[in-house]
Amino acid sequence: MAHAVKFHPSLSLLEQYTEGTLAAELSLVVAAHLDFCPHCQQLRHDIEADIGCQLAQQSAASADGEEWQQMLQQILSPDAATTTQGSVETASSTESETVATHIEQGQHRIEIPRSLQRLAAKRKKWLQLGGIATAKLPSGDDNHLSLLLIESNTEVPLHTHKGLEITLVLAGEMVDEMGKYAAGDLIINTPDHTHTPKNISHEPCLCLSVLTAPLEFKQGLTRLLNPLQRFFY
Amino acid sequence: MLDRCGLTSHHAVEFSRQGSSMIAQQDPSPSIELGQWEEALNVIAVHRDKKMYAELFKYFAPRLRAFGIKMFGNEQQAMEMVQDTMLNVWQKAALFDASRGCASTWIFTIARNVRFDMLRKKQSRKDDISADDLWSDGDYPEQEGSHSQQWDLYLIAEKIAPHFHALPPAQRLVMEKVYLDELSHQEVSEQLSIPLGTVKSRIRLALDRLREAIDGPRS
Numbered sequence: 001m002a003h004a005v006k007f008h009p010s011l012s013l014l015e016q017y018t019e020g021t022l023a024a025e026l027s028l029v030v031a032a033h034l035d036f037c038p039h040c041q042q043l044r045h046d047i048e049a050d051i052g053c054q055l056a057q058q059s060a061a062s063a064d065g066e067e068w069q070q071m072l073q074q075i076l077s078p079d080a081a082t083t084t085q086g087s088v089e090t091a092s093s094t095e096s097e098t099v100a101t102h103i104e105q106g107q108h109r110i111e112i113p114r115s116l117q118r119l120a121a122k123r124k125k126w127l128q129l130g131g132i133a134t135a136k137l138p139s140g141d142d143n144h145l146s147l148l149l150i151e152s153n154t155e156v157p158l159h160t161h162k163g164l165e166i167t168l169v170l171a172g173e174m175v176d177e178m179g180k181y182a183a184g185d186l187i188i189n190t191p192d193h194t195h196t197p198k199n200i201s202h203e204p205c206l207c208l209s210v211l212t213a214p215l216e217f218k219q220g221l222t223r224l225l226n227p228l229q230r231f232f233y
Numbered sequence: 234m235l236d237r238c239g240l241t242s243h244h245a246v247e248f249s250r251q252g253s254s255m256i257a258q259q260d261p262s263p264s265i266e267l268g269q270w271e272e273a274l275n276v277i278a279v280h281r282d283k284k285m286y287a288e289l290f291k292y293f294a295p296r297l298r299a300f301g302i303k304m305f306g307n308e309q310q311a312m313e314m315v316q317d318t319m320l321n322v323w324q325k326a327a328l329f330d331a332s333r334g335c336a337s338t339w340i341f342t343i344a345r346n347v348r349f350d351m352l353r354k355k356q357s358r359k360d361d362i363s364a365d366d367l368w369s370d371g372d373y374p375e376q377e378g379s380h381s382q383q384w385d386l387y388l389i390a391e392k393i394a395p396h397f398h399a400l401p402p403a404q405r406l407v408m409e410k411v412y413l414d415e416l417s418h419q420e421v422s423e424q425l426s427i428p429l430g431t432v433k434s435r436i437r438l439a440l441d442r443l444r445e446a447i448d449g450p451r452s
Contacts, residue, residue: 020345024362031367046434052338053431060295072290075320115366
């Protein structure tokens, strides 16, 4: 990627992601950021090395007991592959699954990063409203994951968040009161932020968005559009 | 290449510095030969050597169990994770690449992925995000960027001193050796008996932490 990513996840977010303790939807946004950002890839690698070192240095009782012997025998037995491999296979079977390397919406065809390709193939239908289109991706109950396509010269109505809103720009450009964002940039908005993201460029802007609670629109007429929140959520 | 990763048998080294209150923690880690596990994995991959695997199992399985209990909060799931992880280690040993990191790092990443998919499976969310989506092995481009070099210079300046104390002890120690005592990374690695890669990792993590302390979070 020629573009240098400017907005990164915090180190603690990266640490939680690397440990595997961060919520799956948030982890996915971080993973997609890493697809754009060699700097954070290196940090992830460093954190993994550090945890690996801790694992090796941990003191632990020796594995002499009966239970360990049994486990060892089971692993080494020729039929281990068929008896215990269930969960291993779920991971690798995804390789044969459909992936979407591009997002297609209207006349646009936009390339998406590797970490999203499997899920993007499972997206729900696009919902269009003015210059904004959104499509949900499969996610859990607490956090909502969706793709957001903002046409050029389109403004997203002023809104605040009841929870956390994390947006990753996948393609194109966007501006808000805080700055200008391009592919790979990660924007985190807490309930204290009010912002008006806009796409003032000539290209469509594709984002990945995680919301942890419904949006609440704040201003003038857009207040009447509050049912909109369901659209974004 | 391999010996970067091994832990030495001197891990419980206690070193002293004049006028400094830095005291290395006594670490009860057992003695391991340099690069032992990296080589073991290669032997396991090439010769399907069960005896070698048993050694590796004996060392890592109980440590994974302790790690799993911390993560899951219960022993049953921890043991399930250990079994799945160690089975993967046996079956996928050929995929291990010592040039990309230590054996323990590789094993940790397998355990993390196994644990993640275990939790997802328990919630029966098959359509959902999987460990494969989140932690595929991308390329790890070496960061020779101007970025960190500029920062090195900047950090030597006195203004970071107050933030230094807030660093995790292990990172602070490495930073002191490199920036105050002006030791090379190799020397620090030998003095502290930690792998060279770990010295470099800790420096990068500490630099990033200091950058955050000065600049605010990077988001």
